[in-house]
Amino acid sequence: MVNLTINGQPVEVEEGTTILKAAxxxxxxxxxxxxxxxxxxxxxxxxxVIEASVGGKSRxxxxxxNVVEEGMEVQTESEWTLRSRKVVISLLLSRWPNxxxxxxxxxxxxxxxxxxxxxxxxxxxxxxxxxxxxVVVCSEVVGANAISFAGRGSDVEIxxxxxxxxxxxxxxxxxxxVCPTGHIKVVDYRERELxxxxxxxxxxxxIHIPTMQAIPNAPFIDTESCIHFQTGGxxxxxxxxxxxxVNFDQVDEEHEFEVGSIVLATGFKxxxxxxxxxxxxxxxxxxxTGLEFERMNCASGSxxxxxxxxxxxxxESLAILHCIGSRxxxxxxxxxxxxxxxxxxxxxxxxxxxxxxxxxxxxxMRCPGKGYEEFYDRLLHEDIRFIRGKxxxxxxxxxxxxxxxxxxxxxxxxxxxxxxxxxxxMVILCAALEPQADAKEFSRLFGVSTDKYGWMxxxxxxxxxxxxxxxxxxxxxxxxxxKDIPDTVAQGNAAAAMALQNINKGEVExxxxxxxxxxxxxxxxxxxxxxxxxxxxxxxxxxNVSRVEEALCKACGTCVSACPSSAITGTHFTxxxxxxELEGVMS
Amino acid sequence: xxxxxxxxxxxxxWCSYTGADLAGTSRLEYxxxxxxxxxxxSGRVDPTFIIKAFAMGADGVLVSGCHPGDCHYIEGNYKTxxxxxxxRNILExxxxxxxxxxxxxxxxxxxxxxxxxxxxxxxxIKELGPLGMDKVANxxxxxxxxxxxxxx
Numbered sequence: 001m002v003n004l005t006i007n008g009q010p011v012e013v014e015e016g017t018t019i020l021k022a023a024x025x026x027x028x029x030x031x032x033x034x035x036x037x038x039x040x041x042x043x044x045x046x047x048x049v050i051e052a053s054v055g056g057k058s059r060x061x062x063x064x065x066n067v068v069e070e071g072m073e074v075q076t077e078s079e080w081t082l083r084s085r086k087v088v089i090s091l092l093l094s095r096w097p098n099x100x101x102x103x104x105x106x107x108x109x110x111x112x113x114x115x116x117x118x119x120x121x122x123x124x125x126x127x128x129x130x131x132x133x134x135v136v137v138c139s140e141v142v143g144a145n146a147i148s149f150a151g152r153g154s155d156v157e158i159x160x161x162x163x164x165x166x167x168x169x170x171x172x173x174x175x176x177x178v179c180p181t182g183h184i185k186v187v188d189y190r191e192r193e194l195x196x197x198x199x200x201x202x203x204x205x206x207i208h209i210p211t212m213q214a215i216p217n218a219p220f221i222d223t224e225s226c227i228h229f230q231t232g233g234x235x236x237x238x239x240x241x242x243x244x245x246v247n248f249d250q251v252d253e254e255h256e257f258e259v260g261s262i263v264l265a266t267g268f269k270x271x272x273x274x275x276x277x278x279x280x281x282x283x284x285x286x287x288x289t290g291l292e293f294e295r296m297n298c299a300s301g302s303x304x305x306x307x308x309x310x311x312x313x314x315x316e317s318l319a320i321l322h323c324i325g326s327r328x329x330x331x332x333x334x335x336x337x338x339x340x341x342x343x344x345x346x347x348x349x350x351x352x353x354x355x356x357x358x359x360x361x362x363x364x365m366r367c368p369g370k371g372y373e374e375f376y377d378r379l380l381h382e383d384i385r386f387i388r389g390k391x392x393x394x395x396x397x398x399x400x401x402x403x404x405x406x407x408x409x410x411x412x413x414x415x416x417x418x419x420x421x422x423x424x425x426m427v428i429l430c431a432a433l434e435p436q437a438d439a440k441e442f443s444r445l446f447g448v449s450t451d452k453y454g455w456m457x458x459x460x461x462x463x464x465x466x467x468x469x470x471x472x473x474x475x476x477x478x479x480x481x482x483k484d485i486p487d488t489v490a491q492g493n494a495a496a497a498m499a500l501q502n503i504n505k506g507e508v509e510x511x512x513x514x515x516x517x518x519x520x521x522x523x524x525x526x527x528x529x530x531x532x533x534x535x536x537x538x539x540x541x542x543x544n545v546s547r548v549e550e551a552l553c554k555a556c557g558t559c560v561s562a563c564p565s566s567a568i569t570g571t572h573f574t575x576x577x578x579x580x581e582l583e584g585v586m587s
Numbered sequence: 588x589x590x591x592x593x594x595x596x597x598x599x600x601w602c603s604y605t606g607a608d609l610a611g612t613s614r615l616e617y618x619x620x621x622x623x624x625x626x627x628x629s630g631r632v633d634p635t636f637i638i639k640a641f642a643m644g645a646d647g648v649l650v651s652g653c654h655p656g657d658c659h660y661i662e663g664n665y666k667t668x669x670x671x672x673x674x675r676n677i678l679e680x681x682x683x684x685x686x687x688x689x690x691x692x693x694x695x696x697x698x699x700x701x702x703x704x705x706x707x708x709x710x711x712i713k714e715l716g717p718l719g720m721d722k723v724a725n726x727x728x729x730x731x732x733x734x735x736x737x738x739x
Contacts, residue, residue, distance in 0.1 A: 470659075533663070556663045561634075573627060
């Protein structure tokens with residue numbers, strides 16, 4: 001430990017502590033500019049100068065970069081200190097007179113205006129004050145070395161090599177985070193189309209808790225966006241985490257489990273309405289999908305549950321368009337089943353939360369669940385404009401009064417028998433539920449077939465709704481077809497019960513289908529041995545005959561038809577049975 | 588009376604039979620000439636069955652299994668894919684047109700494809716005309732029948 005005094009106050013700190021830290025420990029404030037908690041001190045700005053004397057010899061030094069010494073006497077408010085600091089701040093202010101952080105420092109030190117103005121003074125409020133934080137964070141913390149000081153003396157600038165786009169920049173935004181004046185901004189300069197920028201469905205930080213309901217409810221590091229995993233640097237989270245819970249050495253682990261039952265519940269994906277140009281999704285920021293509306297409406301969403309247009313104002317009118325990409329021969333012919341009900345819910349919530357006029361454009365209102373029709377009936381009395389007709393188009397060219405600056409939904413009102421133009425502020429597209437993009441390949445892994453869309457096919461639509469053609473593989477939820485939450489839960493429970501049935505039984509009941517080898521007829525040619533895809537045919541060396549292991553046999557019959565001496569019989573599909581059947585169909 | 592071919596279809600339980608089932612439950616209309624025999628796998632179709640079918644008077648035989656790579660029994664349909672061309676060579680030596688035996692792949696979701704295949708195959712067999720192998724294969728039976736009919 002080292003003993004020193006700060007402004008006459010005795011302090012005891014660990015060896016190697018900076019004077020700034022020592023002062024902080026007894027709440028003595030020393031102004032700083034270039035200093036930053038996570039950066040190593042580099043004493044560039046000189047704002048933190050103090051008077052320090054050891055053995056009666058005084059000097060002016062920077063508090064951020066100098067460490068304490070035994071018997072040191074530090075003066076942070078002495079005349080000499082203040083005079084020195086004032087010179088430093090005056091010079092800074094003369095170069096950048098309008099930067100708020102410098103003006104504040106000047107004010108604290110009684111400097112009313114810059115004593116003189118440099119020829120190369122920069123008057124922007126967010127001017128770069130050359131503090132160097134960004135350079136240090138980029139090289140020492142991030143490890144990307146994308147920006148550095150260029151030029152000399154008062155011509156020094158911070159830039160990428162030759163001021164061009166640097167391939168070393170990983171766009172992490174650390175420089176912008178540490179910049180004290182806001183001079184560095186992270187912008188999307190390639191002008192990507194941003195759809196409703198208020199709605200951010202994705203994670204915004206490499207460290208995050210996946211969802212609010214996540215189990216375990218703990219943050220994890222997304223290695224794809226984490227700076228450390230790109231450059232090997234940073235590790236800022238490790239520094240700031242007091243319990244030391246951050247561990248970069250952990251790697252993704254793969255576990256192999258041997259199981260007897262598998263439930264496939266891979267769900268659905270939402271149809272992307274971008275190809276349906278007539279609705280302008282992706283072009284007009286206020287045309288959003290049901291899922292995006294749901295995110296916005298969520299209390300933990302980006303707008304804290306407020307229903308807002310892209311300009312941040314609540315909509316005065318809003319249209320909900322059913323059947324986008326479903327019940328449509330050009331996209332998906334099936335009905336997505338859940339959209340009518342959630343559209344009704346949206347209409348109800350919009351009425352509840354805003355003053356907006358709500359238009360609900362439907363082909364048919366499909367409310368076939370328990371309590372669903374009653375809900376629809378309730379909404380009929382909630383002053384919602386129901387229009388029977390599929391929304392045909394969303395356009396922005398005003399033709400009539402009141403259409404300026406609005407999205408105009410064109411629809412054939414089939415009950416009124418007229419074409420209508422409805423000006424609204426926001427359009428919600430009830431996009432279809434679709435199978436996962438890789439549903440077909442995924443199902444094939446488990447020997448489960450899919451229909452032409454990619455929904456998994458059950459063993460029997462009525463009698464075996466969660467079983468599949470593969471024993472022990474069950475399906476549940478939207479992987480099997482579009483369905484709502486109650487149906488999904490019911491099917492999930494059923495699939496779990498089917499799986500448990502196998503577990504509890506502890507044994508597998510075989511169906512009576514398998515192949516049998518007749519010892520007397522088998523010549524021991526072993527043709528069948530290699531044919532069996534399950535390795536169920538074992539050759540008995542002693543008796544020189546092949547034998548079928550019944551538990552392994554799946555009864556395909558390939559060996560039966562291949563046996564040259566007709567020694568193998570497939571139960572329930574014997575040659576005699578099939579030939580008798582043949583006789584039957586030919587008679 | 589126009590010629591109505593008799594066609595025997597050997598369909599695997601998991602893909603083609605289910606696909607044909609789908610054609611039925613989807614109420615698809617297609618020609619009624621194909622009579623279906625269900626086997627667990629197209630690999631179960633013994634070439635003997637096909638020859639027997641022709642011998643019994645079938646004008647065409649359709650064998651249908653899962654798509655390559657999709658076999659419920661991993662590779663049963665590959666075995667069939669090897670057997671059928673060999674069998675066609677033999678049939679040709681007997682004077683039976685190659686086109687009278689066809690191997691197709693129909694998945695459980697392809698009801699429409701199954702209907703299309705049956706229609707196409709039936710049309711092709713109609714073009715080829717009756718095979719009449721039952722008369723060649725069972726002369727004694729016919730002779731006997733004739734004998735019975737004439738009361739000799």
